[in-house]
Amino acid sequence: xxxxxxxxxxxxxxxxxxxxxxxxxxxxxxxxxxxxxxxxxxxxxxxxxxxxxxxxxxxxxxxxxxxxxxxxxxxxxxxxxxxxxxxxxxxxxxxxxxxxxxxxxxxxxxxxxxxxxxxxxxxxxxxxxxxxxxxxxxxxxxxxxxxxxxxxxxxxxxxxxxxxxxxxxxxxxxxxxxxxxxxxxxxxxxxxxxxxxxxxxxxxxxxxxxxxxxxxxxxxxxxxxxxxxxxxxxxxxxxxxxxxxxxxxxxxxxxxxxxxxxxxxxxxxxxxxxxxxxxxxxxxxxx
Amino acid sequence: xxxxxxxxxxxxxxxxxxxxxxxxxxxxxxxxxxxxxxxxxxxxxxxxxxxxxxxxxxxxxxxxxxxxxxxxxxxxxxxxxxxxxxxxxxxxxxxxxxxxxxxxxxxxxxxxxxxxxxxxxxxxxxxxxxxxxxxxxxxxxxxxxxxxxxxxxxxxxxxxxxxxxxxxxxxxxxxxxxxxxxxxxxxxxxxxxxxxxxxxxxxxxxxxxxxxxxxxxxxxxxxxxxxxxxxxxxxxxxxxxxxxxxxxxxxxxxx
Numbered sequence: 001x002x003x004x005x006x007x008x009x010x011x012x013x014x015x016x017x018x019x020x021x022x023x024x025x026x027x028x029x030x031x032x033x034x035x036x037x038x039x040x041x042x043x044x045x046x047x048x049x050x051x052x053x054x055x056x057x058x059x060x061x062x063x064x065x066x067x068x069x070x071x072x073x074x075x076x077x078x079x080x081x082x083x084x085x086x087x088x089x090x091x092x093x094x095x096x097x098x099x100x101x102x103x104x105x106x107x108x109x110x111x112x113x114x115x116x117x118x119x120x121x122x123x124x125x126x127x128x129x130x131x132x133x134x135x136x137x138x139x140x141x142x143x144x145x146x147x148x149x150x151x152x153x154x155x156x157x158x159x160x161x162x163x164x165x166x167x168x169x170x171x172x173x174x175x176x177x178x179x180x181x182x183x184x185x186x187x188x189x190x191x192x193x194x195x196x197x198x199x200x201x202x203x204x205x206x207x208x209x210x211x212x213x214x215x216x217x218x219x220x221x222x223x224x225x226x227x228x229x230x231x232x233x234x235x236x237x238x239x240x241x242x243x244x245x246x247x248x249x250x251x252x253x254x255x256x257x258x259x260x261x262x263x264x265x266x267x268x269x270x271x272x273x274x275x276x277x278x279x280x281x282x283x284x285x286x287x
Numbered sequence: 288x289x290x291x292x293x294x295x296x297x298x299x300x301x302x303x304x305x306x307x308x309x310x311x312x313x314x315x316x317x318x319x320x321x322x323x324x325x326x327x328x329x330x331x332x333x334x335x336x337x338x339x340x341x342x343x344x345x346x347x348x349x350x351x352x353x354x355x356x357x358x359x360x361x362x363x364x365x366x367x368x369x370x371x372x373x374x375x376x377x378x379x380x381x382x383x384x385x386x387x388x389x390x391x392x393x394x395x396x397x398x399x400x401x402x403x404x405x406x407x408x409x410x411x412x413x414x415x416x417x418x419x420x421x422x423x424x425x426x427x428x429x430x431x432x433x434x435x436x437x438x439x440x441x442x443x444x445x446x447x448x449x450x451x452x453x454x455x456x457x458x459x460x461x462x463x464x465x466x467x468x469x470x471x472x473x474x475x476x477x478x479x480x481x482x483x484x485x486x487x488x489x490x491x492x493x494x495x496x497x498x499x500x501x502x503x504x505x506x507x508x509x510x511x512x513x514x515x516x517x518x519x520x521x522x523x524x525x526x527x528x529x530x531x532x533x534x535x536x537x538x539x540x541x542x
Contacts, residue, residue, distance in 0.1 A: 178365045184335055185359040186382045187352070196382065200369050277368035277414055 061247040069247035070254050077255065083236075090221055090232040091259065093149055097156020098217040098263075102210060105161050109168025109206075114194065130162050138227035152224035152232065159220035164209035171205025172198050204278050207271040214267045218260040302327050304341070305495050307470075307487055311435075314462060314469045316479035318525060319489030325472045326440050332470060333359050333438045345436070358434035360442040364421035366413040366428075373409035376400065376427040383432065392431065399427035403457060419450040426458065430465070437462070437469040443478070455481055456510050463508075476529070480504075480521045481513060488528040 026034060043063050049055050050062040061069075076083040108126065111118035137158070141151035175198060183193045199206075225234025233252050240248040302324035309315045317325040330336040332343050334353035342349050345356070358379070366375045374389075376396040381389035400409055403423040413421055422442060429437060442458075443451040459482055462469060473479050479486045483502050489495065502521055504512055512518050 176365075178361050178363055179367070181330075181335055181361065182359070182365045183382070185333055185353050185357070186379050187355065188382045192382055196378075197367070200367070203369075275369075277412060 058244060058246070061250065065247040066250040066254075069245075069251035073248070073251040073255060083233075083255075086231055086233045086236050087255065087259070089149070090218075090225065090234060090256075093152040093221040093224070093232065094156055094217045094259075094263070096149070097153045097220055098160055098213060100153065100157035101160035101164055101213050101217060104157065105164030105209060105213065106168050106206065108161075109165045110172065110194070110199075112165075113169040113172035114190075114198075126162075126165065134158050135223055135227070138224050141224065142228040147228065147230045151228055152221050152230075152234075155224035156217040156220035159223070160213035160217040163212040163216065164206070167205045167209030167212075168202060171202025171209075174205065175201060203275045204271075207267070207275055211264055211267050211271070214263040215260050218256060218263065222256060302331075305489075307496070309468055309470055311468055312466050314467075314471065314482060314484045316471045316473055316483040316486045317489060318473060318476060318479040318486050318529070320491055320529065321474060323489045323491055325474075325489055329438050329440050329470060329472050333357060354436070356435040358429035358432065358437050360425055360429045360437070360439045362441045362444050364413070364418070364425040366421055366424060368413050371410050371412055372400065372405065372416065372424045373397065375413070375424055376409075376431050378428060379432045396427065396431060399430055400424070402461060403427060419446055419454060422446065422454060423457070426461070430461070435468060437467050437471075439469060439471045441472050441474070444473070444475075451475075451478070452510065458482065459508055476522050476525050477513065480518060480525060481508065481510075486521075486525055488525055490531075 046060070047063050050057060050060060073083050075081075077087055078084070108118075108122070112123050112126070113119075134155070138151070138155055141154050145151040145154060179197060179201065180193075183197050188196070221232070222234035222237070225232040226238050229235050229238075233256055237249060237252045240246075240252065305328065307315070307317075307328070317328060319325045327336060331338045334343075334350060337351075344350070345354050366372075367378070370378070373393065373396050376399060377389040377392055380392050397406070397409055400406060403426055405420060405423055405427075408416065408420065413424070416424065425442070429439075443454045446454065455478055471479070471482055480502055485499060485501055487496055487499050504517060504521075
């Protein structure tokens with residue numbers, strides 16, 4: 001085989017010129033700048049809405065107040081104050097709930113995808129449970145598990161469980177026919193096929209589920225704290241709301257969003273390490 | 288040793304009745320138009336599909352599931368993306384005998400990779416290899432457990448003409464050295480004649496035997512023979528049989 005060194009670069013250059021003509025203006029501005037600009041616009045409109053009395057300050061605190069409250073809360077968080085105490089409770093509930101959901105979601109995903117019992121008997125129950133409004137269970141969980149961390153961990157796990165379960169089952173079913181043929185021609189047992197082929201093959205799906213579960217486990221913990229009281233940022237959120245300290249409400253929401261985002265990014269980084277053969281998407285797989 | 292096989296699929300007759308025997312150490316091609324059931328036949332022999340009637344006989348015994356002594360190759364390389372080339376080659380050993388056995392066969396895997404011209408590529412992942420290189424890894428994977436019988440389902444069909452010719456030469460060289468029995472499915476006449484000791488030409492669906500071309504080109508073969516009058520005569524003979532079997536002329540266009 002001979003390669004003509006002049007040809008490929010030439011074609012490449014033509015291609016990129018062609019492409020640049022079609023690039024949108026938003027592709028050419030660095031996204032750091034455009035995102036900051038949009039954020040500034042939103043804050044500007046927000047400030048205007050408060051200054052011009054379109055909405056009352058009791059309903060929407062001015063951006064300056066929110067910034068100050070967020071600053072105070074962050075300082076408190078980093079110096080080990082009250083916010084830190086509550087944050088660490090919420091973080092612990094989230095993490096434990098997530099781990100519980102991860103184990104249960106993957107195990108049930110495997111059972112449903114791999115066994116007739118799972119598909120025919122277990123699946124209807126899981127779907128019914130999926131459809132149930134799980135938030136309504138929060139007070140019940142308190143009655144069952146007390147006022148400590150347990151009801152919140154359970155709620156975080158219950159809410160984070162489903163996307164992971166669905167993604168795991170979908171990933172196991174999403175098997176290339178040829179790979180299945182290969183393993184059958186190697187006379188591989190069911191367990192060997194599961195562990196050496198199906199599970200690694202499903203990892204991109206499982207990680208999509210894990211990323212969704214990471215965010216949902218934060219929401220689950222907050223909802224449980226909000227409804228069940230006790231310690232944690234969710235409980236503090238409710239206290240602040242009842243005191244109409246809206247700047248603090250916003251501050252906690254911002255801290256929680258950052259926490260959930262960080263958790264998501266952490267799982268995403270883990271995915272890039274483990275599922276190195278695939279370029280992960282920015283958002284989880286759409287369902 | 289003979290392999291004998293009769294099948295009739297219903298309600299759509301995909302194949303046969305057909306009866307093919309392959310002798311030990313023989314390279315036999317199944318040549319036919321698309322959809323004639325040649326891949327189906329191969330999958331039945333490999334135990335991946337059941338046959339409606341008839342049986343597969345291997346070395347005197349009837350086989351139903353995939354026999355231990357076969358190695359298969361498919362139209363695509365079918366490598367596992369999360370394994371290195373070496374680890375992909377070792378997969379059959381790992382599946383049958385476990386991880387420790389695979390580790391002790393590493394040296395053999397590297398030998399095979401060197402045999403197909405991939406020395407130094409053992410630690411690469413499939414995404415870092417070209418299509419031809421991936422298919423060569425698949426050849427090594429087929430050979431690692433030293434199977435007696437090879438079943439090849441259009442293994443080079445997805446490759447470009449230049450790479451395909453190259454792979455055919457290599458496959459022929461490797462198999463001549465190893466004295467394997469092989470059943471090779473293709474719709475490429477030249478490829479069939481070049482590789483085979485015998486070419487079984489099949490008719491359109493339901494596939495039957497249109498005729499058999501004995502290829503007496505001797506061993507070893509090299510690519511120069513492709514232009515020889517003897518080779519061309521065999522290709523012409525195979526093409527005539529294809530036309531006989533397919534009145535519409537599908538798959539029998541002059542090359």
